[in-house]
Amino acid sequence: METADLIFKAIFVVAVFSVSLVIAMYSTYAERKVAAFFQDRLGPNRAGPFGLLQPLADGVKMFMKEEIIPAQADKNLFILGPALAMFTACMTGVVIPWGDSLIINGKEFIMQITDVNIGILYVFGVVSIGVYGIMIGGWASNNKFSLLGALRASSQMISYELAMGMSIIALVMMSGTLSIREIVQLQPGAHWNVFVQPLGFLLFIICAFAETNRTPFDLPECETELVGGYHTEYSSMKLGFYLFAEYINMFISSAIIACLYFGGYNFPFINSLGLSHNMVSILGTVVLFGKIFFFIFFFMWIRWTIPRFRYDQLMRVGWKVLLPLAVLNIVLTAVYLLWKHDLWSTSLN
Amino acid sequence: MQLTNRSKIVVNKQMSFIEKLYLPAIVGGLMITMRHFFRKKTTISYPEVQREYTPVYRGHHVLKRDEEGRENCTACGLCALACPAEAITMTAAERLPGEEKLYREEKYASIYEINMLRCIFCGLCEEACPKEAIFLTDKIVNADYKRDSFIYGKEKLVEPVDASKRVDISGRLKAHRKS
Numbered sequence: 001m002e003t004a005d006l007i008f009k010a011i012f013v014v015a016v017f018s019v020s021l022v023i024a025m026y027s028t029y030a031e032r033k034v035a036a037f038f039q040d041r042l043g044p045n046r047a048g049p050f051g052l053l054q055p056l057a058d059g060v061k062m063f064m065k066e067e068i069i070p071a072q073a074d075k076n077l078f079i080l081g082p083a084l085a086m087f088t089a090c091m092t093g094v095v096i097p098w099g100d101s102l103i104i105n106g107k108e109f110i111m112q113i114t115d116v117n118i119g120i121l122y123v124f125g126v127v128s129i130g131v132y133g134i135m136i137g138g139w140a141s142n143n144k145f146s147l148l149g150a151l152r153a154s155s156q157m158i159s160y161e162l163a164m165g166m167s168i169i170a171l172v173m174m175s176g177t178l179s180i181r182e183i184v185q186l187q188p189g190a191h192w193n194v195f196v197q198p199l200g201f202l203l204f205i206i207c208a209f210a211e212t213n214r215t216p217f218d219l220p221e222c223e224t225e226l227v228g229g230y231h232t233e234y235s236s237m238k239l240g241f242y243l244f245a246e247y248i249n250m251f252i253s254s255a256i257i258a259c260l261y262f263g264g265y266n267f268p269f270i271n272s273l274g275l276s277h278n279m280v281s282i283l284g285t286v287v288l289f290g291k292i293f294f295f296i297f298f299f300m301w302i303r304w305t306i307p308r309f310r311y312d313q314l315m316r317v318g319w320k321v322l323l324p325l326a327v328l329n330i331v332l333t334a335v336y337l338l339w340k341h342d343l344w345s346t347s348l349n
Numbered sequence: 350m351q352l353t354n355r356s357k358i359v360v361n362k363q364m365s366f367i368e369k370l371y372l373p374a375i376v377g378g379l380m381i382t383m384r385h386f387f388r389k390k391t392t393i394s395y396p397e398v399q400r401e402y403t404p405v406y407r408g409h410h411v412l413k414r415d416e417e418g419r420e421n422c423t424a425c426g427l428c429a430l431a432c433p434a435e436a437i438t439m440t441a442a443e444r445l446p447g448e449e450k451l452y453r454e455e456k457y458a459s460i461y462e463i464n465m466l467r468c469i470f471c472g473l474c475e476e477a478c479p480k481e482a483i484f485l486t487d488k489i490v491n492a493d494y495k496r497d498s499f500i501y502g503k504e505k506l507v508e509p510v511d512a513s514k515r516v517d518i519s520g521r522l523k524a525h526r527k528s
Contacts, residue, residue, distance in 0.1 A: 038382045042392045305382045306375060 008109045016093050016113060023296075024247035025055040031247075031300050038304040062240035070233050074140040081137025082234065082241035088130040089248035095119040096255050097181040099265050099285035102278050111281065112181060119180035120168060123256060124161065127211060131157040133245065134213075138230035149229030152219045152311065156210055159318035160217075164207035166326030170200045170333040171260060180256075184264035192263040199329045201261045203322055208257060210318070212249045215303040219311060254295035255288075262291050402487045404520030407470045409488035410463055410501075411508050411516040413481065415453055418510040421482035424458035431477035436467035453480075461506060465490045465499040475525060484518040484525075 029044065029051065036043030044051035069078055099111030116122050131154050138150020171193060175183045187193055194201045210217040221229030228234075231242045258264060265284030275283070309317065367373060393400050413421050424441035442459035444452045451457075474483050493499060508516045 034386075037386045037390075040385055040388055040391050042390050042394065045394070301379060301382065305378045 004104075004107060005109070008104075009113065012111070013113055016098065017090065020090065020093050020248055020251055021244075023251050024244055025059070027247040027250060027296060028058060028243070029055045030296070031303075034297065034300040035304050038301075059240070062237050065236040067236040067238070068233075070142060072142040073233065074142070077136050077140035078233075079238070081133050081140055082238045082245070083133075084136060085130060085133030085245040086241045086248075088126050088133060089245040089252070091126045092123050092249075092252045093255070095122050095180055096252070096259060097184050097264055098288065100277075100281040102281055110181070111285065115179060115181045118178045120172065120178050120183075120260075123180075123252075124165060127249075128157070128161060130245075130249070133242075134230050137234065137242070141230070141233035143233050145226045145228070145232045146230050149219075149221060149226045149232070152226075153213065153230060156213075156217060156219060156314060156318070159315060160207045160210035160322070163203060163318060163322035163326050164211065166323060167200045167203035167207065167329060168260070170326075170329045171197055173330070173333050173337060180259050180264075184259050184266065187263040187266055189266060189270060190263070190268040192261060192266075194261040197261065197329075197333070199325065199332075201257075203326050203329065204261065205257060206322060208253045209299070209302065210314075212253050212299070213246060214250065214299055216306045216309050217314060218303075218308060219314060250296060250299050251292065254292045254299065257295050258288060258291035264288055264291075405524050406487040406520070407472050407485040409465075409486050409490050410468075410474070410506055411484050411486050411518065412461065412503065412506045413484060413516075413518065414508055414510065417450070418512075419449075419451060419453040420457055420507060421453055421480045422458050422461065423454045423456045423480055423482070424461070425456075425479065427477040427479065428474035428483055431473045432468075433471060433473060434467045434469045436464045436469075437474060438462050458503070461503050463501050463506065465501055466496060472521075475521065481522070481525070484516075484521050486516055486518060486521070488516075 032054070033043040033051070044054040047053040047057045069075055094113045095116050097110070097112040097115070101108050101110045103109075134153040135150045138146040138148075138153070141147070171183070172178060174193070174196065175186050177183060177186075183193075209215075213221065219229075221231065226232070231239055234242060265281075265288040267284065267287040270280060270284070273280070273283075415421055424439050426439065426441075429435075429437040429439060438460075439458045439462070440460040441456055444455050444457055470485060472485050475485055490499075508514070
C-alpha cells in the first residue's frame, strides 16, 4: 500500500469513528426530542439553543457520576462487558461503503475503510460478538435482574440472527456477491433492492430491531419487569458505554439497511446532473446519510408507537413466523432466478 | 337479572388473516403517532411564558389597608375560626394614641401569622372577614428549604402603604361582594 493510500485510510478511519460517535451522541438528543414530539411535549430545550448542548451535559454527568462496582461482582468481567459492547459497536462501520470514490491528483480513493469480499458475513460476525458484551455484563453483575436480562438478550439475539441471515441469503442470491460495496453498485439510480425483495426487507428490518434491542424487542432492558435489565448494576460511564453502544448499533443498522435495500449512496438521476465525479460522490454520501437519518428516525418512530412483546410472543415470532417466511423468500427468489435465467429446461433435464 | 343496560356480551372472535399480520395495525399506529408529531405542543415553557391566571385565582394572602394606608384588620379572629386547616393565628392589641394613622380601628393584630404549608387556599378566611381585610391574590407562595420559613408574618402579608405598590385584588373583591 502506498503512503497516499495509508494517509487517506487513516484520515477516513478517524472520520468514520468520530462521525459514528457524534451521531450516536446526537441520537440520544434526537430520541428525547422525537419522543417528546410524539407525546405532544417539547423535549430538552434548556441546554443551549433548542437544547443542542444536552448530549454534552449528559456526557459530563455520566463522567462525574460515582463509579460503583458491586462487591459481589466479578470485577474483570464487569469492566469487560461494556468495553466489549462498545468495541463491537464501533467495529461494524468498517465495511460500510460511505460513498463512491474520490479522485485526488488523478488517483482514486474509495470511500470505505476496507472492501472485504465477505462484508455481510463480517457484519454478522461482529454483531454476534456484541451479544457477549451484554451477556458478560449481565453475568458479572451477580444480580438476578441483570442475569435475566442477559439471558433474554442472548436468546433473542440468537433467534433473530437466524432469520436475519436467512433473509439476507435471498438478497445475496440475487446479487451474487457478499461485498456490501458491490451490492450497492448493483442498485444504480432507483433500482433499489427493496423493490425486488420487499419481503426480505421486511424480515431484515424486523430482525434489525431485535438485534439492536429496540422496541418492540427491548426485553433485555425492559424496565417494567427487570429494573434495568443487564445494566441494572452499572453506573457512570460504563452505563454510558452500554447506552452509547446501543445508539451506535442503531446507526450502523440504519446504514446497513440503507446500503442493502435502499441503494446506499445511489440516488435517481445520479448521472444526468452533469457534475464531476467527486461532486457526485460527495452528493451520494449526503444522500446516504439522509437515508440513514430516516431509518434512525424510523427506529425511534417505532419505539414510541409499538408496545413491547411478551417473551413467548417474541420467541414465537422469531422461530415460527420470521424463519419460515425467510425460507419461503429464499425459495421464491430461487424460482424467480431460475425463470429469469431460463434454467428450467437445463436444470430439469 | 339485568341490573344496568351497560353490560356487553363477550365475543371471542378469531382474528382474520389480515389482522393476524399486525402490519395494517402497526401502520395505523404509526400514522397516529405521526399526527401527534406535528400537532401543536401543549407545553408552556414556564419562566419565559406564563399562563394567564383567572381573575379569581386564590394564592398568597394579602392584608389590605384602606385608602389612607391604615390596616383594615381588627383581629376579630373570624378568619382563624373559619379556617378549615387551622392555618391562621393572631394576637390582638389595643391601638395606642398616636397610632391612628396605622390602624383603622381601636383594636388591631399585633401578630398575624398564616402557615402556608397548612393553608389549603380555600378562601374561607376572605369570606369570613367582616372588614374586607384579608384577600387571596394571584401571587404564588414561593418554595423554600425550611418549614419554619413557611409561617408568614405581617411583614409578608400586609400590603405596602405606598399607593403605587398596593396589591390589586379587584377580581376577588368582585366575587366577594357578589356572594
